[in-house]
Amino acid sequence: MLELLKKMDRFLLTRGMDEPYSPYVWLIYLPMFFVPVFFYYHSVWQSVAIASISLVFLTLYFHFYWVSIEAKLWHLVGIVVLGVIAVNLTPTASTLFIYAAVMCHCLKSIKLAYQVLTGIIVTIVLISLLFDYSVNFYLPALIFSVLTGISSIYQQALNEKKRELILSQKEAQRLAKVAERERIARDLHDLIGHTFSVITLKADLAGRLLDKDLAKAKLEIKQIEAISRDALSQVREVVSGYRSSDLLSELANAKNVFASLSIEFDYQLTDLSETELEIDMPTNKELAIVLRELVTNIIKHAKATKVSVEVKKQDQGLVLLVQDDGQGMPEMQSASLGFGLKGIHERISKLQGWVKLDAKSKDLGTLSEIYVPLTQ
Known part of the structure; x- marks a missing residue:
């Protein structure tokens, strides 16, 4: 059973979502759309129509998470159209408008999200005025669409600011690493350049002393060894803690x-x-x-x-x-x-x-x- 649920999840939603379970949680409000029809209306065609609209909505809803950011707008338009159609069947059609309002935060930009939310609100007002729908429809649709739409867009804006802050922090860390590499490069250049210059001079001197003064030549060679060991120790100090990689x-x-x-x-x-x-x-x-x-x-x-x-x-x-x-x-x-x-x-x-x-x-x-x- 658990494996079947996992397969369904992989089929319905794309991988790598920040909140992989939230799309399922939001569906707890969907019964508010279709349940009243089966309890308070007894027309067969009305029930079939509501069931069909629910299936189309679920298709658009889950496909919304798979499509490109440009195509998401048309899925929202489709959900709003379903809401307009459903208004003639049930007053709880306002649920579909609320879903569309909440999903505005996924659009290309915050500006576009507010524009689309405004379009949803205008649509609710126009169809309420044109067809003289009852307060049971337009009042919940307006209140909850405005509240949920604005809150979700605002939360998205906060998340974007948070991501920008994280990116800037990472950039600062990268710059700090670059600065550390440059410091180590400078230290190594100064250390190795100086050490090798001294070793070269002493090696040359030891070579010239081999035929003249063997004792001094041996002393110079011992000093070369000491300088090399000291340089090795200093190099280790310079790069200590630096070699760990990711x-x-x-x-x-x-x-x-x-x-x-x-x-x-x-x-x-x-x-x-x-x-x-x-x-x-x-x-x-x-x-x-x-x-x-x-x-x-x-x-x-x-x-x-x-x-x-x-x-x-x-x-x-x-x-x-x-x-x-x-x-x-x-x-x-x-x-x-x-x-x-x-x-x-x-x-x-x-x-x-x-x-x-x-x-x-x-x-x-x-x-x-x-x-x-x-x-x-």
């Missing part, structure tokens, strides 16, 4: 590396947004390290001409698929895995995930499949 950055890095080697590369996120990928950063970073190791293996061993990567949702976790068209890797086919591949297994095992490495025969490539559950 999966999107690692994908971009892989693209640049493969491009420099004339290897065709593409990647895609399936049913997954960048925001969702950033929710669980520990898992994200572990997958980035795993991807880096797989890319290294492909470069070293695979002799591939094409590589593809896919990241997708599966159950309550993420799956990383890496496919190349190179030669099968012998260490994958043997009982003993290489050091890097053992490291991948150990990392993923700690996350309660699994690894599948399918090393095919020569020239058929390798498929690596890694699954990790999301912790948040």
Whole structure:
């Protein structure tokens, strides 16, 4: 039964909605439209007409979530037309106008949403005046259309402002990362440039002293060793905490590396947004390290001409698929895995995930499949 409901949900609504259950919740008001007819009116044709209008409305209602933002306007017009037709059948036809008013917030712009809402209100007033409909129709239609329409549009405007704020915050974070990279680049340039200049001078001096004063030459060589060790320590301090990467950055890095080697590369996120990928950063970073190791293996061993990567949702976790068209890797086919591949297994095992490495025969490539559950 649960599986059937899931299939119906996938058929009725598109994936990736911010509030996936709200379209169903809003349908609790639909009985206000058709139930009174069956209780208070006994005309067969009237009942059939109301049932038909209800079915057409539900078709427009659910299809509304699938169509482009430009086509949504025509679905709203269709619902308003249904309301105009239904007015001759039941006073509760105002329900359809209220639905149309609420759905205005999904239109292309806030300005257009208010214009369409105004058009709905004008339509209610005109048909009430032209056909002298009772207060039971126009009063609920006007009051609730105005209230729900304005509140939903206002909420949409707040959501858009919130998204803009989040985007600006992300942009500020990116700029901060760029500034940090530039700082590290400057520090490394100053450190390495100075250190290598000193090492070059001392190496040259040690070379000239070898035939003249062996003791001083040995002293210079020891100083070169000390300078090298000190430089290594300073480099580690400069880049400390900087090497941790995320999966999107690692994908971009892989693209640049493969491009420099004339290897065709593409990647895609399936049913997954960048925001969702950033929710669980520990898992994200572990997958980035795993991807880096797989890319290294492909470069070293695979002799591939094409590589593809896919990241997708599966159950309550993420799956990383890496496919190349190179030669099968012998260490994958043997009982003993290489050091890097053992490291991948150990990392993923700690996350309660699994690894599948399918090393095919020569020239058929390798498929690596890694699954990790999301912790948040």
